[in-house]
Amino acid sequence: MTLRSTFRRNGVAAVVLLTMLGxxxxxxxxxxxxxxxxxATWNSLKSDVFGQKTIEPADGIISIExxxxxxxxxxxxxxxxxKTDAATGRLKxxxxxxxxxxxxxxxxxxxxxxxxxxxxxxxxxxNAYSYVRAIAETEDGKLHMTATYVKASGGCSAPAVxxxxxxxxxxxxxxxxxxxxNAPGTESMTRATEMQLMIxxxxxxxxxxxxxxxxxxxxxxxxxxTISQGNRLIMSMEGGISISEDPNFRFEFNAKPDEDxxxxxxxxxxxxxxxxxxxxxxxx
Amino acid sequence: MSQPTRRxxxxxxxxxxxxxxAHMRLARAQMVEGGALSVTEIAxxxxxxxxxxxxxxxxxxxxxxxxxxxxxxxxxxxxxxGGSVAEGKELIAAIRAMTDKPIRYLINTHMHPxxxxxxxxxxxxxxxxxxxxxxxxxxxxxxxxxxKSYRDSMGSALMADVRIVPPTQLVTGEQExxxxxxxxxxxxxxxxxxxxxxxxxxxxxxxxFTGDLCFLGHLPTMDGSLRGWIAQLDTLKAIxxxxxxxxxxxxxxxxxxxxxxxxRYFDVLARDIRKAIADGVPIAKAVKTAAQxxxxxWQLFTEYNERNATAAFAELEWE
Numbered sequence: 256m257t258l259r260s261t262f263r264r265n266g267v268a269a270v271v272l273l274t275m276l277g278x279x280x281x282x283x284x285x286x287x288x289x290x291x292x293x294x295a296t297w298n299s300l301k302s303d304v305f306g307q308k309t310i311e312p313a314d315g316i317i318s319i320e321x322x323x324x325x326x327x328x329x330x331x332x333x334x335x336x337x338k339t340d341a342a343t344g345r346l347k348x349x350x351x352x353x354x355x356x357x358x359x360x361x362x363x364x365x366x367x368x369x370x371x372x373x374x375x376x377x378x379x380x381x382n383a384y385s386y387v388r389a390i391a392e393t394e395d396g397k398l399h400m401t402a403t404y405v406k407a408s409g410g411c412s413a414p415a416v417x418x419x420x421x422x423x424x425x426x427x428x429x430x431x432x433x434x435x436x437n438a439p440g441t442e443s444m445t446r447a448t449e450m451q452l453m454i455x456x457x458x459x460x461x462x463x464x465x466x467x468x469x470x471x472x473x474x475x476x477x478x479x480x481t482i483s484q485g486n487r488l489i490m491s492m493e494g495g496i497s498i499s500e501d502p503n504f505r506f507e508f509n510a511k512p513d514e515d516x517x518x519x520x521x522x523x524x525x526x527x528x529x530x531x532x533x534x535x536x537x538x539x
Numbered sequence: 540m541s542q543p544t545r546r547x548x549x550x551x552x553x554x555x556x557x558x559x560x561a562h563m564r565l566a567r568a569q570m571v572e573g574g575a576l577s578v579t580e581i582a583x584x585x586x587x588x589x590x591x592x593x594x595x596x597x598x599x600x601x602x603x604x605x606x607x608x609x610x611x612x613x614x615x616x617x618x619x620x621g622g623s624v625a626e627g628k629e630l631i632a633a634i635r636a637m638t639d640k641p642i643r644y645l646i647n648t649h650m651h652p653x654x655x656x657x658x659x660x661x662x663x664x665x666x667x668x669x670x671x672x673x674x675x676x677x678x679x680x681x682x683x684x685x686x687k688s689y690r691d692s693m694g695s696a697l698m699a700d701v702r703i704v705p706p707t708q709l710v711t712g713e714q715e716x717x718x719x720x721x722x723x724x725x726x727x728x729x730x731x732x733x734x735x736x737x738x739x740x741x742x743x744x745x746x747x748f749t750g751d752l753c754f755l756g757h758l759p760t761m762d763g764s765l766r767g768w769i770a771q772l773d774t775l776k777a778i779x780x781x782x783x784x785x786x787x788x789x790x791x792x793x794x795x796x797x798x799x800x801x802x803r804y805f806d807v808l809a810r811d812i813r814k815a816i817a818d819g820v821p822i823a824k825a826v827k828t829a830a831q832x833x834x835x836x837w838q839l840f841t842e843y844n845e846r847n848a849t850a851a852f853a854e855l856e857w858e
Contacts, residue, residue: 322823326846330853332823376821378853382684407688409594411651411762412846415680417854418730418764420673430857434819453856460680501853505821 292404294386296354304360305398310390313401316343317391321403325381328408329415330499334376335389344394353497355385361497367488371509373447378499380414383407416500422457427528429454429518448510452482453503454520460496477502479521485514510534575632581782581791582744584610586637589790592757592838595653597694600625604653607748607784608634609741611718614643618739618748620657624700627657642666644716647706648750649733650677652685658704670706671727671735678705710737731768740778747780747794755788758837759801761850769805772798804833812851822852
């Protein structure tokens with residue numbers, strides 16, 4: 256069994272565990288990155304996540320945008336744009352990584368066959384000066400990587416939940432926004448539609464020590480998420496703790512009018528969250 | 540021993556007493572030789588230190604927020620310990636220059652490092668650390684991160700002594716502390732600046748230590764709930780006090796007028812963010828322009844405004 260298949264089968268959890276054990280390595284490498292961005296952490300992390308597979312430059316297939324500085328360490332917006340053509344085939348999956356976080360693999364997204372996802376924006380926790388990188392897998396099995404360097408926030412900003420009582424009280428609530436299309440009069444059955452899915456969840460890191468027991472408080476985060484329309488998959492996510500509290504995904508895809516959008520999510524405590532929204536053609 | 544009288548004890552203190560606010564800003568960064576913070580007696584038995592409006596750095600030893608102490612007949616209560624053990628020790632030296640009464644309480648107004656990194660300096664005094672009932676949890680979630688991240692900005696030498704010392708006496712709702720013929724009223728607030736904001740009112744002199752629920756000069760920072768902060772401003776204003784010690788800004792400040800600048804900033808920030816959300820502007824773009832009209836009114840605006848806008852966006856999106 257290759258590392259690759261281990262990763263696929265056990266998902267992010269395996270990598271979370273691996274990287275928690277290797278946390279000291281990450282801390283050591285951090286000083287180097289702060290001085291000049293030499294991706295030392297990535298060089299050691301790469302094989303844990305992708306084995307010996309070759310990773311090619313993004314070459315426009317995937318691009319990433321994040322602020323140069325993580326203003327709020329708990330909420331760092333990141334934007335991914337995808338551009339595939341007949342030669343590359345469609346995008347199968349994207350892995351989002353924050354090199355210097357205690358659990359670097361933020362999320363692995365898989366895209367539905369005809370979902371046509373061209374843009375995905377989410378929010379990350381960024382603990383330290385770090386590369387944020389996205390690795391896309393195209394249909395031909397090739398990996399394509401892009402990265403951007405984010406400086407840690409200054410001052411007292413920490414990658415922690417701001418209002419844990421409210422997070423607990425509203426756990427699992429969901430909201431879906433559909434943004435009006437800028438192409439009025441389009442008659443096609445499918446076209447790019449922009450939506451935003453929000454889920455109330457503390458997405459706790461679990462790296463907090465209980466001061467009395469000296470044990471680490473167990474992590475509590477959204478680990479699985481599926482967004483579908485009708486019977487077809489738009490995208491699914493295996494998540495980690497580097498996704499911000501109240502996970503938030505804004506994405507563009509080929510929506511079909513008059514088919515419900517359905518979301519299924521589950522967290523590390525085994526809780527399931529579900530919601531469904533009718534999509535009228537007039538809103539697209 | 541006699542009650543401390545209204546006096547300006549230290550050199551810079553004398554300067555504070557005879558000059559206006561404008562001069563206080565220039566003088567506040569000065570340190571008195573001999574390792575004591577330059578505190579001003581702002582009311583009978585009530586002393587305050589004015590921090591400098593800056594980020595916490597090695598060269599300022601984290602002395603960026605306002606601190607204070609109140610002397611009763613029997614004991615002393617300290618309000619916040621400063622941004623390093625070095626500053627905490629200088630605060631103790633300033634207390635000892637005024638009184639030899641025991642330090643019974645160290646009150647932490649909230650979780651931020653500039654207010655609590657000096658806690659370890661008070662271990663030897665035997666003071667009970669008092670805080671909001673949410674403070675231990677907040678420090679569990681952030682303590683180790685704070686210790687690590689501030690090594691970069693303050694240097695490992697200054698950070699070597701810093702420990703996260705959570706409170707052992709917790710406040711839910713209101714609580715009274717007695718210093719001997721002098722009562723302090725502690726109020727634990729709902730999430731605002733943080734989810735663990737605690738204020739201290741000295742009833743005798745009507746001096747109100749707001750912690751970071753009041754910022755003056757220094758841009759307020761969001762680490763709790765903007766809506767919660769705005770919603771509690773009226774309750775804050777209703778606290779009857781002759782003067783305030785804000786978490787950041789001139790000492791003393793007028794009360795409740797000291798809340799006006801932050802209230803205006805919050806309104807502008809909330810208005811701009813709400814409009815962006817309604818218009819479908821993505822968060823990354825919205826935070827670049829929100830509340831920019833307030834830029835000229837604050838110190839450290841570029842350091843903190845985008846962060847505030849980010850937190851505000853994520854919160855207000857759920858309305």
